[in-house]
Amino acid sequence: MFDSLKETLGRFKDDVEAETDDPESGSDDVETDDPDGADAASEEATAEPASNAVDPEGDSIAERAKLFAAGQTKITAEELEEPLEQLEFALLEGDVEMSVARDIVEQLREELVGTTRAQVKTGEIVIQEAIGNALLDVIDVGGMEFDEEIAAREKPVTIIFTGVNGVGKTTTIAKLGRYLDDRGYDVVLANGDTYRAGANEQLQEHADALDLKLISHEQGGDPAAVIYDAVEYADANDVDVVLGDTAGRLHTADDLMAQLEKIERVVGPDMTIFADEAVAGQDATRRAKQFDDAAEIDGVVLTKADADSQGGAAISIAEVTGKPILFLGTGQGYDDLERFDPEIIVDRLTE
Ligand SMILES: Nc1nc2c(ncn2[C@@H]2O[C@H](COP(=O)(O)OP(=O)(O)O)[C@@H](O)[C@H]2O)c(=O)[nH]1
Ligand SMILES: [Mg+2]
Structure with a gap:
């Protein structure tokens, strides 16, 4: 999962380390394993010719070398330019x-x-931490905690x-x-995808396998009515959670959005969760915005993360929509669902 993103970040770290290996680029003979390293570096500094030359920051080379000997020279914007450009491109x-x-x-x-x-x-x-902070900043947008919200x-x-x-x-x-x-809640499924042939049967198979109740109507029925029925069933039978499916395609995209708006109006759901494939990258990010406009979403599930090496949607979708990623789908089995914890994801990407 997200292997190539991890590589990209690792490469940036290596680039910065290589770039900042020496105050004047080109030489890589700085002693790092010498316990008396400061002396070695200062010998090198005194061997520096033209000690009254001035670098772009206005410090004389001698001064910079002294700072370097004390391990205090700073990484400059110029040195970071190339690695940052490479990173942005990747x-x-x-x-x-x-x-x-x-x-x-920028961060x-x-x-x-x-x-x-x-x-x-x-x-x-420092570099690893800086990368982690920058990532966390874009993927941790706050918003709801799924388990707490349900409880x-x-x-x-x-x-x-x-x-x-x-x-x-x-x-x-x-x-x-x-x-x-698994967490002790009673669940009922509702099939609001009344458009696609076979949708009832598909969800019924899952319901049977999981020993859950499914509420469905005939194909072509009103999805808002199905979900409404499921809520009534839940009310009457002390069921804790209603999970309502919806159509992913109608005659036109406008029809689809109008249907989602109607479900939102009639049912008044507690949460609307947008699902898309991690592998869809920027398309997933764009669609999340569109669906959020039709029926405001509270969170995102990114599926097929197991097949996604780039991680583009995973690190973009929360910042672009302002809504948190709640779960990652990590395979085709029922247990292949992982809570999306920004800190854990960042640790994994930068370790
Ligand atoms: N590898 C992988 N496949 C998945 C994941 N989630 C769903 N799929 C597969 O994607 C296909 C479409 O899934 P389905 O739930 O019918 O999509 P829907 O049309 O959005 O309802 C099925 O073959 C699923 O097994 C996931 O997290 N990882
Ligand atoms: Mg479906």
């Missing part, structure tokens, strides 16, 4: 949204310029799933049915 290639790639690069620039070489050289994890809300809690066909919406509903069942 992020864009990895399908990260442009505004998000820029934010990451890294701010955090790293002025960091002393000593910190980088002595193996302090706190008056029952039944009604959750509607939106998103286009084929991304794994129905599978995610089944997985969440299992997830909630």
Whole structure:
């Protein structure tokens, strides 16, 4: 999962370390393993010719060399330029949204310029930390905590799933049915995808496998009515959570959005969760915005993360929509659902 994104970040770290290996680029003979390193470096500094030359920052080379000997020279904006440019390019290639790639690069620039070489050289994890902070800044947008929300809300809690066909919406509903069942909640499924032939049967199979009740109507019926029925059933039978599927495609995109608006109006769900594939990258990010406009979403499930090496949607979608990623789909089995914890994801990407 997200392997190439991890590589991109690792490469940036290596680039910065290589770039800042020496105050005047080109020489890589600085002693790092000598316990008496300061002396060695100062010998090198005195061997520096033209000691009254002035570098672009206005410090004389002799002064800079002295600072370097004490391990105090700072990483400059110029040194970071190339690594940052490479990073931005790689992020864009990895399908990260442009505004998000820029934010990451800007934050890294701010955090790293002025960091002393000593910190980088002595193996302090400044670069790694800076990368982690920049990532956390874009993926941790606050918003709801799924488990807490379910626990706190008056029952039944009604959750509607939106998103286009084929991304794994129905599978995610089944997985969440299992997830909630495992945590002691009674769950009913509702098939609001009345458009697609075979949708009832598909959800019924999941319901049977998970031993959950499904409420469905004939194909072509009103999805808002199905979900409404499921809520009534839940009320009457002390069911805790209603998971409502919806169509991912109608005759036109406008019809689809109008249908989602109607469900929102008639049912008044407690949560609307948008599902899309991590592998869809920027398309997923764009669709999240569109669906949020039709029926405001509270959170996102990114499916097929197991097949996504780039991580572009995973690090873009929260910042672009302002809504948190709640879960990652990590396979086709019912247990292949992972809580999305920004800190854990960042640790994994930067370790
Ligand atoms: N590898 C993988 N496949 C998934 C995941 N989630 C769903 N799928 C597969 O994606 C396909 C479409 O899923 P479905 O739930 O029918 O999509 P829907 O049209 O959005 O309801 C199915 O073959 C699922 O098994 C996931 O997290 N990882
Ligand atoms: Mg479906």
